Amino acid sequence: MNKEIFVELRNVRKVFGEVVALDNVNFSVRKGEIRGLLGENGAGKSTLMNILYGLYKPDKGQIFIEGKEVKIRSPFDSIKLGIGMVHQVSTLVPEFTAVENIMLGTPEDKLTLPIKKESNRIKKMAEDLGFEFPLNVKARELPAGVKQKIEIVRALYRGAKLLILDEPTTSLVEAEFQQLLKSLKMLVKKGVTVIFITHKIREVMDACDSVTVLRRGKVQGTLEREKMSKESLVKLMFMEKEIKVNESALPKVELPEVEKSKEPVCVVKNIEVEASEKTPGLKNVSFEVYGGEIFGIASVSGNGEKELAEAMIKPSILKSGEILINRERVNGLSTLKVFSKGVFYTPEDRIKEGILPDGSIKENVLLGHHAEERFLKRNVFIDWEEVRNVSERVVKDYNVFTPNVEIAIRKLSGGNIQKVIIGRAFVNPIDFLVTHNPTSGLDISTVEFIFEKLVEIRSKGGAILWINEDLDELMILSDRIGVIHKGELKGIFNRDEFDKYKIGLLMIGG
Amino acid sequence: MAEKKDKKVLGPFLRNISVYLIAILLAFSVFSILVGLMGFNIFRALRTLTTTSFKSAFGFQETIKKTIPLIFTTYAFTIPFMIKFFNIGGWGQMLMGGTVATVVGLSLAPLNLPAIALIPLLLISGILAGGLFALIAGYLKAKYDINPIISTIMLNFVAALFVNFIATAPRFKDPLEGHPITIPLPKSATLPFIGGIPSSIIFAILAIIFVYILIKKTRLGYEITAVGYNLFAAQTYGINFAKTIMVTFLIGGALAGLGGALEIMTIHGKLIEGFAKTSGAQYGIFGILTSLIVAGDPIGVPIAAFLMSVLLVGADALQRTMQIPVELVFLSQALIVLFIVVIRKKFSVRR
């Protein structure tokens, strides 16, 4: 491996409003290596790379490529300099095919549309890399793993010498990750340098020649492969030394022995949700969730898990089949009626679906409870006094860091917002919690708090349906894991049968 | 410690006021430049524009006469705007309210009903007419996803034609008038002036109270507010979007319809084509401008409506006494709104 420094970022500082995202960061990568950029959620890894790619402007700092200082004002500049980036969330145009997406922005033939010519070039490049994907299918119909391959080819098509991958395993299962590793090693042989952003220690140790650790916007250190170990990396990643962490940098929380209820709290029988061009829907899904258990649902994003969550609280979307809560059929009921049967929900996208951003914490706690007698006067007027009392209790019980319940909830950190969302679920005692990706994008202490809360609910006899994209997390706390692929429940694993590779294979239809 | 607390409260308040002040300053500067270019006395123009409402009892009465319908059309836009929809149909809904009230009043005239029966009947028909007319747009959005900007504007044209139809219909029209106007309503269907001020002001005040209680205190108001904050979260937690759309259009239209009925019953006593206009421009348009000035906040509406009316009275005076076209004031009002909208965004981005 060449010891020459390829890309260097010097004294980079980036502030968002009042938050210092990057504080005097110095970072350099050598030619031909796979460098890991490791840190927990919010450490600043994506921000740093977005600056390098030209999507963000640094408040201070310089960029050097092969020793020469460069100005990168937009992706146009960075692409010209040979930098390519694959983002965590797909940046393909959903309506366009792979060929159209890859052609986008290339400098030649602007006034014509040479689909055939470019298709041939693209096909050849993909074959060279050992990648396979359909050239003429619209991106929105393709699974996440395939889209990622297209985005890698897109970057290389423009002659990228440095490839940045931002959390590439978000939508990949174990088997696909191994495939990706092979491809990266092949790329390095062809002279490409790779920066691999992740928050999972194990991935760094599998894939990277060296790793730089970021914590709260500051570089904590860079380790060569020989010096990498779980302990040394955990130490660099986290400030809280009290948190016990496993090799995926997740909190180690104990799952105590709890007696399951005799009767299932929730029974799902042969449910079907209509497929559309955006989702496979659900086909003939059946399972049960008992009190005192956490039933995890593992799936690659876009396989019907969203529809499952929705069906639980909005059974009107069911085409056939039935859902029973405490032996009672809830099929025709509205969301609020389902809630009244002892159910509540925390959605996947906390900002988009979970909160009223400009609303006060009070107004947010009321959401979902706004039809309950407890909060209404004469069925028409809202009892804001009661809402305030309840909100203050939620803030206290869930350690939400806020001066009062009147301020707009968007001013809270992501972790505190999630705590309010979970606290809201327990304003009234419930039997069944449906929660979807509750820990996504959160810092380690909040993740630990949420894990502990889930265990607490379970210990009190509550039933939890936990739909989660991250299999590592599911394996820590679930009693059983069900796998959804293309809308079907492909299998259920008991805790003693948990095997990351096996479950992952099922998740992609193997 | 106390000083710091004051600064925290004062800060956002000052920021809000300065948005308005800067915008007004900029717009008045443009106004002054144009007035000067046209060769008129700038100070006299500015003075006439802003003080005519307060210099005489007549000026003040005229201002109130304009504020009342303006409050109604402003609410017509504001309520649906709370859930991010644009009801441009305030004018058409006001027209329908006034027209249907007139039709009811003229049709029932032979029965010689007392005021105590007739007035509520006419007001209710105005409310229903405006509300149902707006509901068409609400329903088209809820069921067919038709952009309310298009549907309400199309319906405006339909309403205007309907007014013309009624005002020229052989049954209702006044044969002595050259312009499309109906025969007068029976006296018991009209509302009096009290001290030079139209008694319809009572209903305007009732409307203000109604809107305040609805939005701040009721469950329906909470649902509307929640949808306005975040439609997806509101739907996730059980709020029915389609129902909310239709209700906001219904209420908005009902208020505009009420305003229309009141205009006919108080000011005109008959249906006159063009009654929902001031100085040749629609009350609906000024309602939209007023609403945008207060960023769609239902509480600020009455004051903003009054201040807008001050400018409208000033515009009339300018044209009457200085031959400055009213359009110059309308232009300035549109500029005030543009400046406010931009500056407000600029200030919030910094936060």
Add this chain to the structure above:
Amino acid sequence: MEFLNNFVTQTMVYTTVYTLVALGIVIAGRTGIFNVSGEGVMLAAASSGFITAYLTGNWFLGFLIGALTGAAFGLMLAFIHETFKVNQFILGISLVILGGGLSDLIYKIVIGVRLSAPEAPPTPVVRIPVISNIPIISGFFNQDVIVYFMYAATIVAYWFFYKTKIGLETRAIGENPKAADVVGVNVVRRRYLATIIGSALIGVAGAYLPIAITGTYSPDISAGRGFMAIGIAIFASWKPQRAILGGFLFAAIEVISYQLQLISGNIPYQFFLMLPFVSVLIIMMIFRKQVEFPASVGKPYSRE
């Protein structure tokens, strides 16, 4: 046959107005900017264009100024939206009001009140030799130059968006601006260009009304067509080739409503005049399932 000929001829005149405005909205819409200011732009351009044509006696200058007026409004819309992220609808409606106020104001100041309405200079008509004699088809081609301009604009817009890479990139902005940004497409610049060019077309349509159709300016000369064109853009799924079809459809309805008015009989004529407006809504109801929107239209884009 004579009737059909006249019908086509008359309809194409109005088709020009509807289509140019719809094209203007489509072009901007493809980059994600939902331009609802059409009605105001038309009025401002009608006023400024007519006054120019009248005072200079030159039809071309009139249309040029109309186009420039439109471009100015487009520049305002793009600038305020991209720089201050103001909601596109609020901005659009404000510009409608601004344009309307401005149009009457300028006319009052420059022309003032006259006993007889001033007349605009005529716009040259182009007759294509052989086709002029074919019945019905000649109706499409015995038209003034602006109608041909509309044909050309439609063809160019179609070719640009669907037959060039640069058009592909521009469409990408409307679908997913982030996707275009990450491959180096200058989103902001293309939005400015699309909105300005689109608005210029709307300006031409606005000037067309007083210069070529009625011969003189009057308040509210656009009569809601700027808003109906929004319906056309939607119903055309934001495709230039469908915009001209939609324009023709709406123009035909308008022409038919005038004809029906003359033979109205027992039905009050006002209801025939309502026909175009109600038709917009009915057409949108019928075709709503087939409508596609560029996914990001109406939403602002920022990197951070």
